[in-house]
Amino acid sequence: MSQNNQFNSREVAKRVLLKEIEGVTEFEQGEDKYSPKYANLPTGEQANRVFFTGTVNNSRELSEDFYSLLVSQPDGSDIKVMGTEYTAPQPMEIIKQFASGELQAPVHVFVVGKPQESNNEDFPKPTIKPEYIRVVTPDEYKQALAETVEHVNERDVPQEVAETVDTLESKL
Amino acid sequence: MSEKINKQIEDIEDSIDDGYEYDREDIVSKIEQYIEYDVGFDNLKENILRDVAGQNGVSINELQGKSDSTGSAGLVDVGDIEEADQFVTLEVKVTDEWDNENDSISQTGLVADNTSKIKFTSWAKSEVPLLNEGDSYRLENVVTDEYNGWMNIKLNSATEVTLLDEDESVDVSEPSGENESLSGLVVDITDDCGLIERCSEDNCSRLLDGGECSEHGDVDGEFDLRIKAVVDNGKDVKTVLINRDLAEELTGTTLSEAQEMAQAELDRTVVRNEFKTEIMLKYVDVDYYEYKGSTIADDVQFSNKGE
Numbered sequence: 001m002s003q004n005n006q007f008n009s010r011e012v013a014k015r016v017l018l019k020e021i022e023g024v025t026e027f028e029q030g031e032d033k034y035s036p037k038y039a040n041l042p043t044g045e046q047a048n049r050v051f052f053t054g055t056v057n058n059s060r061e062l063s064e065d066f067y068s069l070l071v072s073q074p075d076g077s078d079i080k081v082m083g084t085e086y087t088a089p090q091p092m093e094i095i096k097q098f099a100s101g102e103l104q105a106p107v108h109v110f111v112v113g114k115p116q117e118s119n120n121e122d123f124p125k126p127t128i129k130p131e132y133i134r135v136v137t138p139d140e141y142k143q144a145l146a147e148t149v150e151h152v153n154e155r156d157v158p159q160e161v162a163e164t165v166d167t168l169e170s171k172l
Numbered sequence: 173m174s175e176k177i178n179k180q181i182e183d184i185e186d187s188i189d190d191g192y193e194y195d196r197e198d199i200v201s202k203i204e205q206y207i208e209y210d211v212g213f214d215n216l217k218e219n220i221l222r223d224v225a226g227q228n229g230v231s232i233n234e235l236q237g238k239s240d241s242t243g244s245a246g247l248v249d250v251g252d253i254e255e256a257d258q259f260v261t262l263e264v265k266v267t268d269e270w271d272n273e274n275d276s277i278s279q280t281g282l283v284a285d286n287t288s289k290i291k292f293t294s295w296a297k298s299e300v301p302l303l304n305e306g307d308s309y310r311l312e313n314v315v316t317d318e319y320n321g322w323m324n325i326k327l328n329s330a331t332e333v334t335l336l337d338e339d340e341s342v343d344v345s346e347p348s349g350e351n352e353s354l355s356g357l358v359v360d361i362t363d364d365c366g367l368i369e370r371c372s373e374d375n376c377s378r379l380l381d382g383g384e385c386s387e388h389g390d391v392d393g394e395f396d397l398r399i400k401a402v403v404d405n406g407k408d409v410k411t412v413l414i415n416r417d418l419a420e421e422l423t424g425t426t427l428s429e430a431q432e433m434a435q436a437e438l439d440r441t442v443v444r445n446e447f448k449t450e451i452m453l454k455y456v457d458v459d460y461y462e463y464k465g466s467t468i469a470d471d472v473q474f475s476n477k478g479e
Contacts, residue, residue, distance in 0.1 A: 010402065012407060013357070013404045049359075051359070131359070136453075147406070
């Protein structure tokens with residue numbers, strides 16, 4: 001299991017590309033039901049908590065108090081940030097503001113949260129349970145993207161992720 | 173009285189620094205007693221000196237004016253004090269003066285330099301000049317002491333106190349010794365942040381819980397601001413305590429503004445929410461030091477890389 005799997009220690013927010021979350025093959029959890037759950041990233045990293053930046057494309061109210069916020073990166077990867085009855089108030093408020101048009105896509109965001117398995121057969125990619133979402137400036141977006149690429153380059157990068165890194169690096 | 177005992181008394185008397193009182197008769201009878209029990213001279217000397225030190229309310233080193241053999245003790249940083257019963261010289265600022273109800277103590281409080289802070293005690297018996305809070309001093313020949321694992325210093329009759337001029341004033345604002353820095357994102361702030369109320373009793377600054385101090389019960393509160401920010405750089409994560417001055421600077425909200433906000437809303441949590449809006453998911457550069465298991469910020473700035 002992860003080196004961060006220590007009693008009482010807070011999980012680091014791993015800087016991830018959406019491409020890495022899209023490529024999560026499985027989730028792993030320790031023996032008891034309270035152990036943290038880790039997403040196995042295609043770069044060999046295990047992540048319980050993640051931080052990423054991206055562009056909000058749209059937000060939809062799927063049913064009452066059940067929203068999804070679609071966030072993408074320049075290589076075309078995208079991920080759904082979910083807003084449900086279990087979502088913390090701050091990210092829920094932001095997600096609702098996008099759904100109501102009070103906040104308008106496209107706009108850049110920072111998201112910290114936890115990857116979770118999708119229950120949706122039509123959209124089997126992992127989704128994100130957000131802990132905090134902030135609308136950011138293009139400069140902040142670029143800064144975070146550059147930091148993420150730096151962290152990803154220290155991992156064991158498979159071909160498909162390497163292509164994403166190339167795409168992002170060319171935009172920075 | 174035997175020649176031997178005479179020599180031993182002489183030796184012991186020579187060891188006792190001027191100005192300390194002792195009963196010669198008492199020492200003689202103790203020496204005789206120790207000899208009877210076959211206690212070697214080095215041991216009996218130490219035992220007797222310890223007794224005399226106790227009677228004078230000083231440490232055994234102090235009694236012997238240990239520093240006299242080398243003149244003034246070496247100048248050290250507060251942060252380097254690790255061993256008890258050492259004579260040292262410090263250049264420090266008096267940061268806190270504590271109330272004291274013990275007649276044998278003339279003054280107690282905290283002194284600091286740019287490496288750390290330490291508790292000081294002046295014995296009434298030693299007639300050390302009183303220190304002024306906020307002033308800087310050179311304290312020659314203070315004795316280090318340890319209590320419950322924490323170091324403190326005692327000012328004694330061998331201690332020479334020199335007030336330092338304004339331009340020599342000791343800088344305590346930016347500890348340089350064990351300082352470390354961290355840059356990362358604020359990914360969370362803890363619940364006990366924002367506008368808080370502390371116990372107003374002297375020497376107590378405990379957080380009030382429902383208007384009550386865990387030590388003093390129902391007391392008047394004193395408002396304060398603080399942030400405990402979880403700073404995460406993607407590899408490590410630390411909870412950093414940001415005290416009032418830095419919190420005001422970082423968030424742009426002063427204590428009185430925070431109190432007004434809380435009054436207007438009849439809710440103190442608005443301050444924490446305001447702080448969250450100001451700092452969550454922003455990159456910060458933090459200078460910090462570790463103290464009693466907490467990570468305390470010396471400086472916090474929003475990072476401006478990428479701008």
